[in-house]
Amino acid sequence: MNRTALVTGLAAAAIFAADQIHTLRSRTAELLREAREAPVRVAQLERRIAQLDDELASARAELEADDRVERLAQRLSVVSSRIERSDCEIAEQDARMDSWERLWSGLAPRDIDGRLTRLHALVDEREERLEELDERSQRLDSESRARLAELHSRVAPLVERDVERMWRELVAPVVQLAGDATVGSGVLLESTPSGEHNWKTHVLTSWHVVRDIYGSPQRTSDPVPVTIYAYDGSTRNESALMVAYDIALDVALLELQLDERLEHGARLASRERLTEIATFDAIYAVGCPLGNDPIPTPGEIASTTHVVDGVRYWMLSAPTYIGNSGGGIFDARTHELIGIFSKIYTHGAARSTIVPHMGLATPMPDIYDWMEHAGCASRIGGIKPRLEAASAKQ
Numbered sequence: 001m002n003r004t005a006l007v008t009g010l011a012a013a014a015i016f017a018a019d020q021i022h023t024l025r026s027r028t029a030e031l032l033r034e035a036r037e038a039p040v041r042v043a044q045l046e047r048r049i050a051q052l053d054d055e056l057a058s059a060r061a062e063l064e065a066d067d068r069v070e071r072l073a074q075r076l077s078v079v080s081s082r083i084e085r086s087d088c089e090i091a092e093q094d095a096r097m098d099s100w101e102r103l104w105s106g107l108a109p110r111d112i113d114g115r116l117t118r119l120h121a122l123v124d125e126r127e128e129r130l131e132e133l134d135e136r137s138q139r140l141d142s143e144s145r146a147r148l149a150e151l152h153s154r155v156a157p158l159v160e161r162d163v164e165r166m167w168r169e170l171v172a173p174v175v176q177l178a179g180d181a182t183v184g185s186g187v188l189l190e191s192t193p194s195g196e197h198n199w200k201t202h203v204l205t206s207w208h209v210v211r212d213i214y215g216s217p218q219r220t221s222d223p224v225p226v227t228i229y230a231y232d233g234s235t236r237n238e239s240a241l242m243v244a245y246d247i248a249l250d251v252a253l254l255e256l257q258l259d260e261r262l263e264h265g266a267r268l269a270s271r272e273r274l275t276e277i278a279t280f281d282a283i284y285a286v287g288c289p290l291g292n293d294p295i296p297t298p299g300e301i302a303s304t305t306h307v308v309d310g311v312r313y314w315m316l317s318a319p320t321y322i323g324n325s326g327g328g329i330f331d332a333r334t335h336e337l338i339g340i341f342s343k344i345y346t347h348g349a350a351r352s353t354i355v356p357h358m359g360l361a362t363p364m365p366d367i368y369d370w371m372e373h374a375g376c377a378s379r380i381g382g383i384k385p386r387l388e389a390a391s392a393k394q
Contacts, residue, residue: 150334166296167231169335172264174286174294174328176227177209184209185287185294185327186226186254187337189380190265199261202380203254204367205326206342207245210252220245224254228262229293244374248311250342251367253376266328268380269336274365277304277314277331277338285318285359287327287341298332299357306360313342313360320344320359329361339363 186205223239240254299318329339339361346352
């Protein structure tokens with residue numbers, strides 16, 4: 001039984017071995033066939049590979065070409081946008097050029113010459129204006145300096161009272177005019193030269209003072225007694241003759257009968273200064289009340305528009321009394337004569353009471369007008385130029 005199995009196994013092994021041999025022979029034949037066919041296939045494959053390489057190179061070239069095209073497209077887009085902006089700028093420039101051409105076509109050479117002529121005239125006018133402004137500034141500077149000096153002269157007396165100077169400029173020019181039964185005041189003006197060695201001195205006063213001394217309006221050729229006062233209390237008696245008078249204005253101008261120059265005379269305020277006089281301005285009223293020596297009393301301008309019987313007066317708050325008539329009203333700061341005291345208010349009919357702080361003065365502007373109209377302004381030598389210059393400005 002074992003032998004049968006062995007024979008069977010051997011037979012099976014022989015069959016398997018025969019089958020394997022057949023398979024190997026078939027595979028060997030196939031390998032030989034393939035070995036004969038391999039060079040041809042290799043050549044085909046090499047040709048195919050070469051073809052694929054060509055196609056790959058072509059594809060690469062196409063890809064590279066497409067990339068350049070894209071970059072060129074981008075650059076072309078940028079250039080196109082720039083061209084569009086340039087076109088817009090060119091259009092704007094063309095519009096400007098058209099505007100300039102229209103403007104130029106509207107301007108004929110004659111029009112241009114006319115405009116240039118007007119421009120030259122305008123420049124010349126501006127230059128003249130600048131010259132005027134320069135002259136005006138220089139004039140204003142000069143006036144400001146003069147004004148500053150004047151203000152200094154006004155303030156200085158308030159800062160430090162120079163009693164002797166105040167007496168010289170406020171009290172010394174005031175004189176007493178006296179008759180047998182009346183007394184009044186007057187104001188010496190600055191002496192002016194008359195001839196080689198002679199001098200003239202005039203006195204301003206109120207007409208009613210001289211009238212009362214005369215006792216009659218017809219005795220205007222008679223001399224008027226004048227008492228002049230010195231700082232030490234001494235006096236000198238002189239006389240004066242009538243030069244001119246105005247009854248309505250209540251003012252009179254006398255001339256002393258002496259040839260020498262008097263040391264003290266009132267300085268007259270200019271018209272320009274007088275236009276500045278206003279209520280509350282400080283003043284001194286200086287006169288000889290009740291026959292006393294000249295007495296200064298301080299006060300203020302109470303009104304510059306007070307009218308009595310159609311005549312304008314300045315009302316004063318400075319205490320005054322009978323005998324102050326014809327005396328001076330002086331600016332408290334500059335010590336210039338600004339008015340002549342005329343009358344004083346009284347209260348009551350049966351028994352009058354004097355109101356000493358309600359005096360009335362004739363303003364110097366009205367006196368200046370009268371002097372010029374009467375032709376006696378020229379007799380006041382040092383005052384004449386100021387009066388004429390001031391009158392010319394009115």
